[in-house]
Amino acid sequence: QVQLQESGPGLVKPSETLSLTCAVSDYSISSGYYWGWIRQPPGKGLEWIGSIYHSGSTYYNPSLKSRVTISVDTSKKQFSLKLNSVTAADTAVYYCARRGNNWSDFYFDYWGQGTLVTVSS
Amino acid sequence: QSALTQPPSASGSPGQSVTISCTGTSSDVGGYNYVSWYQQHPGKAPKLMIYEVTRRPSGVPDRFSGSKSGNTASLTVSGLQAEDEADYYCSSYAGSNNFLFGGGTKLTVL
Numbered sequence: 001q002v003q004l005q006e007s008g009p010g011l012v013k014p015s016e017t018l019s020l021t022c023a024v025s026d027y028s029i030s031s032g033y034y035w036g037w038i039r040q041p042p043g044k045g046l047e048w049i050g051s052i053y054h055s056g057s058t059y060y061n062p063s064l065k066s067r068v069t070i071s072v073d074t075s076k077k078q079f080s081l082k083l084n085s086v087t088a089a090d091t092a093v094y095y096c097a098r099r100g101n102n103w104s105d106f107y108f109d110y111w112g113q114g115t116l117v118t119v120s121s
Numbered sequence: 122q123s124a125l126t127q128p129p130s131a132s133g134s135p136g137q138s139v140t141i142s143c144t145g146t147s148s149d150v151g152g153y154n155y156v157s158w159y160q161q162h163p164g165k166a167p168k169l170m171i172y173e174v175t176r177r178p179s180g181v182p183d184r185f186s187g188s189k190s191g192n193t194a195s196l197t198v199s200g201l202q203a204e205d206e207a208d209y210y211c212s213s214y215a216g217s218n219n220f221l222f223g224g225g226t227k228l229t230v231l
Contacts, residue, residue, distance in 0.1 A: 047124075051220075062219065
């Protein structure tokens with residue numbers, strides 16, 4: 001069973017860059033699948049941030065595209081999120097998740113437990 | 122792109138059925154059969170309950186079913202049980218490799 005685990009700083013200062021990593025266990029990222037990041041501000045709904053294919057192709061939420069970079073390191077079995085120029089509005093629980101292996105698999109079937117990132121000075 | 126529209130709350134008694142709606146546009150819900158539904162208990166990660174409008178992942182009870190008509194998708198929970206009390210989110214493909222989520226519906230089992 002695929003397991004995902006987010007890691008990274010829980011506190012980021014305004015205007016700085018939020019960096020998170022998702023470690024994938026019991027599955028080789030290089031074998032396939034799309035991988036993604038989703039966030040949830042406290043008490044609010046889910047927001048898709050972006051996705052990456054194992055080959056490195058990326059797809060971003062248009063509203064965040066100018067500030068987001070998602071990358072994959074198949075040798076380390078992990079993928080990463082960078083969100084720059086953060087503000088308090090970026091405070092949220094950040095989840096990493098696995099999408100399907102096919103381009104038409106538009107759902108997330110495995111999720112990490114989530115990590116809270118607070119933007120504050 | 123705007124979030125998909127869900128009612129903030131829904132409720133039902135044990136054993137009853139409840140339906141949660143998810144309204145989008147012809148560019149997302151109405152344009153593709155790629156609607157999914159997630160269940161989220163407090164403090165937990167979302168769990169996939171329905172994908173591609175009507176399909177259930179292995180292990181999801183058949184009490185959960187999905188449908189779609191035009192720009193509105195629906196999740197029906199039949200034979201409500203106490204453990205079904207949770208937040209439910211819909212999601213839809215919105216073209217150009219984009220996803221949209223709904224604002225969420227809090228389901229209360231009375």
